[in-house]
Amino acid sequence: MGAWVALAHVLVATGFDLRSREVPNTIPVLLLGWAIVAVAFRLDGNGWGSMLVGLSVGLLASGFFFALGGLGGGDVKLIAALGAVLGHPAIWPALFWIALAGGGFSLIALIRGRRDLAYLPAIALGLSIHLLWQLRTRYACP
Numbered sequence: 001m002g003a004w005v006a007l008a009h010v011l012v013a014t015g016f017d018l019r020s021r022e023v024p025n026t027i028p029v030l031l032l033g034w035a036i037v038a039v040a041f042r043l044d045g046n047g048w049g050s051m052l053v054g055l056s057v058g059l060l061a062s063g064f065f066f067a068l069g070g071l072g073g074g075d076v077k078l079i080a081a082l083g084a085v086l087g088h089p090a091i092w093p094a095l096f097w098i099a100l101a102g103g104g105f106s107l108i109a110l111i112r113g114r115r116d117l118a119y120l121p122a123i124a125l126g127l128s129i130h131l132l133w134q135l136r137t138r139y140a141c142p
Helices: 003-019 026-040 048-067 073-086 089-112 120-138
Strands: none
Touching: 003 026, 003 073, 003 120, 026 048, 026 073, 048 073, 048 089, 073 089, 073 120, 089 120
């Protein structure tokens, strides 16, 4: 359930990113708050360790690309909060799909002669693919 809450937050953040190229701090803060509540009340299968490792992985992976100039601060905060919600190990395939979507969007931007792009649409697409893949594997017939 938490992953779908995360997708709703990411979609709202995408609207802000496309309109103003900024993500309000309230969105990742609310998402992180959801992760804490979900763990505290056992709403998802994640424990505190899974949440903290997921948050750390999201922060370190996105922070690396922030340091290289590839991501903005809002992207980093949102991916870190996303890591907290998804937890470990679910953050890893989500990051894979996000990176793949971002690479595709970047390639399109380069072909069009653009040097920068809003990255939250790639985060939204990657997270959507991740969630659909989870549904597919969870309900697949043997």
